[in-house]
Amino acid sequence: MDSVKTLLPDSALPTHWYNLAADFPEPLDPVLHPGTHEPVGPEDLAPLFPPALIEQEVSTERWIPIPDEVRQVLLQWRCTPLYRARRWEEALGTPARIYYKYEGVSPSGSHKPNTAVPQAFYNREAGIRKITTETGAGQWGSSLALACRMFGLECLVYMVRVSFEQKPYRRAFMETFDATCIPSPSESTEAGRAILAEDPECRGSLGIAISEAVEVAAQSADTSYCLGSVLNHVLLHQTVIGQEAREQLEAVGESPDVIVGCTGGGSNFAGIAFPFLGEGLRDGRLPRVVAVEPAACPTLTKGPLAYDYGDTAHLTPLVKMNTLGSSFVPPGFHSGGLRYHGMAPMVSHCRKLGLLEARSFHQLETFAAGVGFAQAEGILPAPEANHAVIGAQREAERCREEGRADTILFNLCGHGNFDMQAYSDYHAGKLHDYDYPNEEIAMALAGLPSL
Numbered sequence: 001m002d003s004v005k006t007l008l009p010d011s012a013l014p015t016h017w018y019n020l021a022a023d024f025p026e027p028l029d030p031v032l033h034p035g036t037h038e039p040v041g042p043e044d045l046a047p048l049f050p051p052a053l054i055e056q057e058v059s060t061e062r063w064i065p066i067p068d069e070v071r072q073v074l075l076q077w078r079c080t081p082l083y084r085a086r087r088w089e090e091a092l093g094t095p096a097r098i099y100y101k102y103e104g105v106s107p108s109g110s111h112k113p114n115t116a117v118p119q120a121f122y123n124r125e126a127g128i129r130k131i132t133t134e135t136g137a138g139q140w141g142s143s144l145a146l147a148c149r150m151f152g153l154e155c156l157v158y159m160v161r162v163s164f165e166q167k168p169y170r171r172a173f174m175e176t177f178d179a180t181c182i183p184s185p186s187e188s189t190e191a192g193r194a195i196l197a198e199d200p201e202c203r204g205s206l207g208i209a210i211s212e213a214v215e216v217a218a219q220s221a222d223t224s225y226c227l228g229s230v231l232n233h234v235l236l237h238q239t240v241i242g243q244e245a246r247e248q249l250e251a252v253g254e255s256p257d258v259i260v261g262c263t264g265g266g267s268n269f270a271g272i273a274f275p276f277l278g279e280g281l282r283d284g285r286l287p288r289v290v291a292v293e294p295a296a297c298p299t300l301t302k303g304p305l306a307y308d309y310g311d312t313a314h315l316t317p318l319v320k321m322n323t324l325g326s327s328f329v330p331p332g333f334h335s336g337g338l339r340y341h342g343m344a345p346m347v348s349h350c351r352k353l354g355l356l357e358a359r360s361f362h363q364l365e366t367f368a369a370g371v372g373f374a375q376a377e378g379i380l381p382a383p384e385a386n387h388a389v390i391g392a393q394r395e396a397e398r399c400r401e402e403g404r405a406d407t408i409l410f411n412l413c414g415h416g417n418f419d420m421q422a423y424s425d426y427h428a429g430k431l432h433d434y435d436y437p438n439e440e441i442a443m444a445l446a447g448l449p450s451l
């Protein structure tokens with residue numbers, strides 16, 4: 001019987017990150033200063049980020065070398081396996097061939113360490129001592145905590161309160177690596193105190209947690225801020241996923257007809273899709289690419305493309321992105337990693353250029369798909385990853401109806417072993433679907449900055 005798993009030797013770990021900005025037919029819109037609304041320069045970003053990351057943020061170089069010290073750490077779990085989902089194909093009765101890249105083998109169980117490690121590395125190189133950040137479901141905080149520990153940096157994590165309460169084990173994970181984890185909104189920052197004064201019961205959001213982390217970082221010269229998604233350099237670091245997947249598919253004589261990923265801020269999706277999109281833009285043979293998001297936080301499917309702030313307190317620069325408005329607080333559904341009001345500018349740009357299709361699904365159908373996948377493949381996906389799973393499933397069902405044997409590739413961006421509360425609630429029938437909160441979004445969009 002043919003193998004279901006394709007592994008690569010250590011020597012196949014990519015030596016470079018791939019930058020899609022080099023191949024866009026139209027350049028990205030500039031990032032604007034929140035006060036002047038003029039394009040920002042490197043000096044505006046210097047209080048928050050080290051020079052190497054700022055350079056990557058604005059780079060249009062196609063290939064950017066991965067430092068040796070970073071590759072040495074990544075090698076601990078990379079290259080990650082690519083699986084053929086044979087039993088799931090059979091269960092779905094589809095003629096399609098489904099492959100998934102499994103990022104759950106990283107130490108924190110998701111794709112996030114792919115960028116946490118280089119971000120910690122470049123900060124240490126720049127003489128930074130402490131890093132602040134936000135985390136939703138806790139995946140990013142966990143990944144940054146361990147990366148900081150590896151490079152001898154202090155780590156302070158603002159965790160969205162609803163997740164802090166739902167996922168206590170994530171905090172224990174972070175504390176194991178000596179990170180400090182504070183529920184957000186908190187009394188420890190001006191941004192947090194302002195929110196709590198208005199709403200003492202506030203469940204928090206990524207936008208609020210970002211404001212708190214940015215505020216703390218901007219106050220001391222030896223402290224930097226790190227973001228786990230959205231920014232160009234974060235998406236760049238994730239492109240090891242797609243580069244490896246391309247090589248693994250080639251090893252079994254395949255190339256994808258359709259690529260599926262879930263989108264919170266867009267980084268794991270970009271990681272798997274951008275290397276293929278870049279190649280398609282260069283040789284004229286573009287695969288279909290599908291971005292899947294929650295119906296309760298429908299950034300790509302319902303949010304307009306507009307300049308907006310990355311955070312609630314409006315401390316960050318303005319970026320052009322699909323957005324639901326920076327004051328939008330999504331309902332407390334279980335995919336904490338997908339509860340962000342905006343989308344990566346590079347992913348938003350792909351949408352504008354017609355390079356991707358966006359879909360949204362409700363919470364219950366994503367869990368049903370994830371359970372079906374787990375029963376066939378034995379891996380329990382993270383609630384976020386269930387969105388990629390249902391996206392791939394819908395493609396497989398289309399193939400069944402059309403009698404087509406497409407090759408489907410999706411990113412299983414993390415396991416759900418820390419998300420048992422969500423699965424318990426699902427099995428107990430306690431999860432429900434949230435309607436798209438039209439009114440709240442309309443209100444948040446009314447607050448978009450006028451330029």
Ligand SMILES: *Cc1c(COP(=O)(O)O)cnc(C)c1O
Pocket residue numbers: 110111112139140228229230262263264265266267268269337338382384385413414415
């Ligand atoms: C953080 C996270 C996401 C959402 O972030 P992206 O930048 O869109 O990838 C999705 N899945 C998992 C498992 C995560 O940890």
